[in-house]
Amino acid sequence: MLNFEYYNPTRISFGEGKVASLDKLIPQSAKVLILLGGGSAKRTGTLDEVKQALGQRTFLEFNGIEPNPTYETLMQAVEVVKQEKIDFLLAVGGGSVIDGTKFVAAAALYDGEPWDILLTGAKHVHAAVPFGTVLTLPATGSEMNSGSVITRKSIHAKLPFMHPTVYPQFSVLDPTKTYSLPERQVANGIVDAFVHITEQYLTYPVHAAVQDRYAEGLLQTLIELGPQIISDTENYEVRSNFMWVATQALNGLIGSGVPHDWATHMIGHELTALHDIDHARTLAIVLPSLLQVKKDKKHAKLLQFAERVWHITNGSEEQRIEEAIEKTRAFFESLGVGTRFGDYDLDASHIPALVAQLEAHGMVALGEHQDIDLNTAQQILEGAL
Numbered sequence: 001m002l003n004f005e006y007y008n009p010t011r012i013s014f015g016e017g018k019v020a021s022l023d024k025l026i027p028q029s030a031k032v033l034i035l036l037g038g039g040s041a042k043r044t045g046t047l048d049e050v051k052q053a054l055g056q057r058t059f060l061e062f063n064g065i066e067p068n069p070t071y072e073t074l075m076q077a078v079e080v081v082k083q084e085k086i087d088f089l090l091a092v093g094g095g096s097v098i099d100g101t102k103f104v105a106a107a108a109l110y111d112g113e114p115w116d117i118l119l120t121g122a123k124h125v126h127a128a129v130p131f132g133t134v135l136t137l138p139a140t141g142s143e144m145n146s147g148s149v150i151t152r153k154s155i156h157a158k159l160p161f162m163h164p165t166v167y168p169q170f171s172v173l174d175p176t177k178t179y180s181l182p183e184r185q186v187a188n189g190i191v192d193a194f195v196h197i198t199e200q201y202l203t204y205p206v207h208a209a210v211q212d213r214y215a216e217g218l219l220q221t222l223i224e225l226g227p228q229i230i231s232d233t234e235n236y237e238v239r240s241n242f243m244w245v246a247t248q249a250l251n252g253l254i255g256s257g258v259p260h261d262w263a264t265h266m267i268g269h270e271l272t273a274l275h276d277i278d279h280a281r282t283l284a285i286v287l288p289s290l291l292q293v294k295k296d297k298k299h300a301k302l303l304q305f306a307e308r309v310w311h312i313t314n315g316s317e318e319q320r321i322e323e324a325i326e327k328t329r330a331f332f333e334s335l336g337v338g339t340r341f342g343d344y345d346l347d348a349s350h351i352p353a354l355v356a357q358l359e360a361h362g363m364v365a366l367g368e369h370q371d372i373d374l375n376t377a378q379q380i381l382e383g384a385l
Helices: 018-025 046-054 071-084 095-107 115-119 183-201 209-231 236-248 263-275 279-293 299-308 317-334 348-360 374-383
Strands: 011-014 031-036 058-062 088-093 131-135 147-152 157-162 170-173
Touching: 011 018, 011 236, 018 046, 018 131, 018 170, 031 046, 031 071, 031 095, 046 088, 058 071, 071 095, 071 147, 088 095, 095 115, 095 131, 095 147, 115 147, 115 157, 147 263, 157 263, 170 236, 183 209, 183 236, 183 263, 183 279, 183 299, 183 317, 209 236, 209 299, 209 317, 263 279, 263 348, 263 374, 279 317, 279 374, 299 317, 348 374
Parallel strands: 011 170, 031 058, 031 088, 088 131, 131 170
Antiparallel strands: 147 157
16 A cells, blocks of 8 residues: 555535534634526525525625636636625535635635646645535535636636645535436436546555455445436435445545546546536546556456456456456446447547647646556547547
């Protein structure tokens, strides 16, 4: 196992009716900005619950954070924070709203050009406005980590940042808030969580037995519950487990003491930036092809994945690995998530621009071995045709 430090200050308030706990979680004197997405929180009544829990606190709303939160929109929220002297933020929504809130929290107290937060990986961030979240869409794990990904539409750039000041102080997780989600969003959430886990698991062995078994259990839970998560929309136990798996997939625990990949995400970001494909669907396009291209370097962990997650024990090592990769692709497709360029009306002619974007954003040495260069990235993209 590799050396590591693990720290996670986010309080989780989990269960039906827990939105009411906001009254105890947010300071009574706080002036709150509620950040929202496209209106679902209002339609489903979640926003009314939030307002009731806030009681006599002064609060404002900021609506319209996109599924891939944009710098342009978020800077409008930053101006509201500054002008209205907001001292607490509350994200009500999924990972995009939470990611956007993290950027607003950091940018509102940033001395320089806020885009530099993304360009420098938050190198010069020293403080952030405190915030909490009410999660309505399990997927990204942003409710319990310090990472965020922001898109700047004007230059077709999608970049991540991480900083310890943007851990949520708390996150409210009520599984009933997922009941009204569209099937597409639920499927995306399953894929997103699945790939988050594999990015920390499918690398190379470092004898981290606890992390491996934990990751494998989370993957098996998604595979076993996947069809029910989609079809049994108001099964509290199923949605509870889905919500908690998505959080555990990226709260830092399974990634402690092990190598990480994240190449699937970095390549996928360019597909979103250029073609506005849902984040999770870009991951479904890239991951099976990446595993195929890098199967020699990932040989040992892919064999483990085949046996422990997919229960594949027959055939040669090469055959077991191939079957595990194909089962992964088939699992995504069983959820209605396409895994090929053609599923999104793309073809080989779109690959050069994607590779050029990777180069422009410095994504020239990706993966756990930093050996996915531009040529390898092109091979991965070609494998997804």
